[in-house]
Amino acid sequence: xxxxxxxxxxxxxxxxxxxxxxxxxxxxxxxxxxxxxxxxxxxxxxxxxxxxxxxxxxxxxxxxxxxxxxxxxxxxxxxxxxxxxxxxxxxxxxxxxxxxxxxxxxxxxxxxxxxxxxxxxxxxxxxxxxxxxxxxxxxxxxxxxxxxxxxxxxxxxxxxxxxxxxxxxxxxxxxxxxxxxxxxxxxxxxxxxxxxxxxxxxxxxxxxxxxxxxxxxxxxxxxxxxxxxxxxxxxxxxxxxxxxxxxxxxxxxxxxxxxxxxxxx
Amino acid sequence: xxxxxxxxxxxxxxxxxxxxxxxxxxxxxxxxxxxxxxxxxxxxxxxxxxxxxxxxxxxxxxxxxxxxxxxxxxxxxxxxxxxxxxxxxxxxxxxxxxxxxxxxxxxxxxxxxxxxxxxxxxxxxxxxxxxxxxxxxxxxxxxxxxxxxxxxxxxxxxxxxx
Numbered sequence: 001x002x003x004x005x006x007x008x009x010x011x012x013x014x015x016x017x018x019x020x021x022x023x024x025x026x027x028x029x030x031x032x033x034x035x036x037x038x039x040x041x042x043x044x045x046x047x048x049x050x051x052x053x054x055x056x057x058x059x060x061x062x063x064x065x066x067x068x069x070x071x072x073x074x075x076x077x078x079x080x081x082x083x084x085x086x087x088x089x090x091x092x093x094x095x096x097x098x099x100x101x102x103x104x105x106x107x108x109x110x111x112x113x114x115x116x117x118x119x120x121x122x123x124x125x126x127x128x129x130x131x132x133x134x135x136x137x138x139x140x141x142x143x144x145x146x147x148x149x150x151x152x153x154x155x156x157x158x159x160x161x162x163x164x165x166x167x168x169x170x171x172x173x174x175x176x177x178x179x180x181x182x183x184x185x186x187x188x189x190x191x192x193x194x195x196x197x198x199x200x201x202x203x204x205x206x207x208x209x210x211x212x213x214x215x216x217x218x219x220x221x222x223x224x225x226x227x228x229x230x231x232x233x234x235x236x237x238x239x240x241x242x243x244x245x246x247x248x249x250x251x252x253x254x255x256x257x258x259x260x261x262x263x264x265x
Numbered sequence: 266x267x268x269x270x271x272x273x274x275x276x277x278x279x280x281x282x283x284x285x286x287x288x289x290x291x292x293x294x295x296x297x298x299x300x301x302x303x304x305x306x307x308x309x310x311x312x313x314x315x316x317x318x319x320x321x322x323x324x325x326x327x328x329x330x331x332x333x334x335x336x337x338x339x340x341x342x343x344x345x346x347x348x349x350x351x352x353x354x355x356x357x358x359x360x361x362x363x364x365x366x367x368x369x370x371x372x373x374x375x376x377x378x379x380x381x382x383x384x385x386x387x388x389x390x391x392x393x394x395x396x397x398x399x400x401x402x403x404x405x406x407x408x409x410x411x412x413x414x415x416x417x418x419x420x421x422x423x424x425x426x427x
Contacts, residue, residue: 001287003285004284006267006328008330031331032326035287035327035328036307039287039308048284076320100396101378101394102323105321106326
């Protein structure tokens with residue numbers, strides 16, 4: 001690892017100030033991607049601004065059907081929240097399948113979403129649950145947040161503070177993990193609220209997480225796995241690598257979507 | 266150099282290190298506690314698992330400065346004197362190790378797993394929970410057996426105490 005300078009922030013404002021003073025700074029959430037990347041010398045921030053000790057960024061609030069999750073909340077805390085499980089068990093299920101138990105104890109929802117790895121699980125939930133991403137500067141709608149692989153609407157120095165959404169009537173997430181890395185080769189989050197249906201796909205798209213309008217329309221017409229039978233997933237939009245070509249991934253997306261609808265009930 | 270202060274196995278310790286020093290290196294080199302191992306460069310193997318503030322973490326993917334102020338338990342801190350922790354005893358009894366390199370991480374993972382699941386552990390859950398720990402000798406069979414045996418033992422001991 002290259003040399004770096006560590007700073008611990010105790011508030012969001014302090015973190016933003018520290019970042020302003022840093023040269024090539026990076027915010028450090030759980031560090032489960034960033035530290036691993038720095039170890040490989042694939043990242044070399046001059047300064048690390050640690051967000052892990054900012055109390056106001058942690059915790060889950062459920063008020064009726066309205067959910068707010070602090071960006072600093074760990075995957076483990078999302079997975080094991082009884083309050084969240086009562087209104088949106090699909091999100092707990094998703095969090096419980098990220099990485100491994102040790103990674104889930106450190107990794108955070110804010111860190112994962114800000115990093116926007118094309119094979120990460122959380123971005124699909126943010127899109128499908130139509131979350132509002134609150135930062136230290138503004139609120140960003142999920143549909144405006146994800147720009148491309150590892151690229152979001154976040155500006156220089158902007159910090160995600162929390163996520164909020166209204167719990168859906170039905171939702172589920174199903175992924176096909178790469179047998180070695182366990183990252184999603186295709187992960188599909190489906191959510192139904194009233195007559196609205198949102199379907200978000202991660203792991204497969206060549207431009208990162210995306211919504212699939214064709215599947216959304218089919219599921220609006222009939223909420224059933226078979227409703228997806230006639231929908232075409234365009235292989236031209238899919239990633240291709242040694243683990244699977246784009247036709248294979250396009251097929252996986254459809255299979256995962258069907259399984260998700262079946263799991264949502 | 267930055268001063269790092271930790272409580273390790275119940276003892277307050279401090280030392281100086283670079284900001285880029287990994288917690289596992291601080292534990293091994295500054296504190297001389299070499300039971301915590303480094304088995305890979307990629308956060309995959311779990312040989313470095315310790316407990317930080319009561320939760321299992323990979324000490325190879327946390328900076329020592331990030332951990333400063335926290336309460337750490339390493340493999341050296343779980344037995345009581347000469348009496349092995351029930352998980353250590355179960356690994357010994359069930360031949361849950363061969364070369365032993367992954368064992369400290371496996372044991373610390375198992376202690377955390379049993380804490381979280383209590384008496385609810387079954388073989389499938391144990392195998393899923395071992396996602397972050399790699400063993401190249403045993404084929405995992407006897408590790409799973411050891412953890413289930415320890416969970417039974419500890420569950421039984423808790424019931425007896427109630």
